Amino acid sequence: SVTLYKAVNSTGFAHNFVATVGGFTNPTYITPELTLYPDTVGPKKVRLLLPGELPDPGTVAGKSGTPTGPAADTHFIAGQSVSITVDGTDSWGNILDVSDTIDITTDDAYDSPVTRNVPLTEGTSSFNHIFITERTSDAGEVTTPNVTTITGSNILYTDQNVTVTVDDDDTVRNLQILVQGETPVPGSDVWPAGGKTGVPDGDTGTGPIENFIAGQNITVTVRAVDNYYNLVESPIVGQPLIQVTADDPNITNPIVPSAPMTNGVLTTSIQLRTRNVFPGWVLVTTGVASGLGFNNDTSANIKVEAGAMTQLQILVPGETPVQGSGTGKVGAPITQTAGIQFNLAPG
Structure with missing residues (x-):
C-alpha cells in the first residue's frame, strides 16, 4: 500500500504509478491517472508565504525557502511594503476550498496595521504589510527583541508564526534631537512628530520635572533616524557633521559647531544663559554628509531659571x-x- 500527500488545491492533482519489470517486451506499465484531493476532514493549517518562500504541497511544512527581504543582507526594511500570501491548507500544505477569515497579527505594537482580518477566497488571499520597528541582531545594532513575529490564526486552524529581521532604512536622512529627560521610542511615530517619551528635565535624578538653571550643563543627544525613528547607525551617505543652534540671544551660535556622529549618534552638552521659563528656549539641529543635508529637527522647549544669587x-x-x-x-x-x-x- 502507498500513501499520497500532494493534492495542491481543491481541484486536485493527478498522480499515476509506473511499474517496470525487466525481461519483458514491454517492461513498463503506467497506470491510469488518479486525482488526489485535499483532506477536508482532518486538521487544517494556516500557511503564510513571505517573499523567498514557496508553497510545497505534500509536505508537513507545506512550504520551502526562507523569508527574504530587499536589503543586501536579505533582511526586511522598515517602512517598505511587503506582499504576503495566506492560505488555508490541510495537514500537508494542500489548499482547501474555504472562505474563512484569517487573523494576521505581529508582536510589534507599531506595525501598520498591528492586526488585520484577511478573508480567504477558494482558500487563499494576499495582502501588503509594512514592518515599522527595527528588529535585528546585527553587530552594533542589536535590539530587544531582535526579530518581529507575524502570526496567522483562526480558531479552526493551526496557527503559523513567521519571524523576520527588520533593518532601519539607511537611505533616509532625518535627525532627531533629544534633551536630557527625553528617551527615544523607535517605531512609535512618523518623523518629524513624536518618536520619543518624557520631557526636558533639569534634574533627572529626582522625581518631579524641574526647570534648568542658567549656565547648567544640559545633555543633548542627536540621532540619525529613518522615517519611523529607528536609529540609522550607518547612513548610506556616511556619518554627518552636526551643528546645533539655540534661540537664546546671549549665546554664541552654533552652540555645537560641526561635531561628528559615531554610529549615528552625537551626545554632547550645552549651556543656556538667559532666564526663560515660558515658553522656554529651543534648539535646532542640522547635519551634512558627503555634501548632502539631513532633515533638521527642533527640540522641545527648554525652560531656564535664574541661578542662585552670586552678585x-x-x-x-x-x-x-x-x-x-x-x-x-x-x-x-x-x-x-x-x-x-x-x-x-x-x-
Whole structure:
C-alpha cells in the first residue's frame, strides 16, 4: 500500500504509478491517472508565504525557502511594503476550498496595521504589510527583541508564526534631537512628530520635572533616524557633521559647531544663559554628509531659571538690565547735575 500527500488545491492533482519489470517486451506499465484531493476532514493549517518562500504541497511544512527581504543582507526594511500570501491548507500544505477569515497579527505594537482580518477566497488571499520597528541582531545594532513575529490564526486552524529581521532604512536622512529627560521610542511615530517619551528635565535624578538653571550643563543627544525613528547607525551617505543652534540671544551660535556622529549618534552638552521659563528656549539641529543635508529637527522647549544669587547689580539712569548677557546691562550713564537728586535701580 502507498500513501499520497500532494493534492495542491481543491481541484486536485493527478498522480499515476509506473511499474517496470525487466525481461519483458514491454517492461513498463503506467497506470491510469488518479486525482488526489485535499483532506477536508482532518486538521487544517494556516500557511503564510513571505517573499523567498514557496508553497510545497505534500509536505508537513507545506512550504520551502526562507523569508527574504530587499536589503543586501536579505533582511526586511522598515517602512517598505511587503506582499504576503495566506492560505488555508490541510495537514500537508494542500489548499482547501474555504472562505474563512484569517487573523494576521505581529508582536510589534507599531506595525501598520498591528492586526488585520484577511478573508480567504477558494482558500487563499494576499495582502501588503509594512514592518515599522527595527528588529535585528546585527553587530552594533542589536535590539530587544531582535526579530518581529507575524502570526496567522483562526480558531479552526493551526496557527503559523513567521519571524523576520527588520533593518532601519539607511537611505533616509532625518535627525532627531533629544534633551536630557527625553528617551527615544523607535517605531512609535512618523518623523518629524513624536518618536520619543518624557520631557526636558533639569534634574533627572529626582522625581518631579524641574526647570534648568542658567549656565547648567544640559545633555543633548542627536540621532540619525529613518522615517519611523529607528536609529540609522550607518547612513548610506556616511556619518554627518552636526551643528546645533539655540534661540537664546546671549549665546554664541552654533552652540555645537560641526561635531561628528559615531554610529549615528552625537551626545554632547550645552549651556543656556538667559532666564526663560515660558515658553522656554529651543534648539535646532542640522547635519551634512558627503555634501548632502539631513532633515533638521527642533527640540522641545527648554525652560531656564535664574541661578542662585552670586552678585549685586546697580543701574544708574541710562542703563537697562539685560538678563543672560556678559555685562548684565546695556546703555551708558546719563550725565547728572550736581545737587539734583537722581534714582538708582537694583538690577
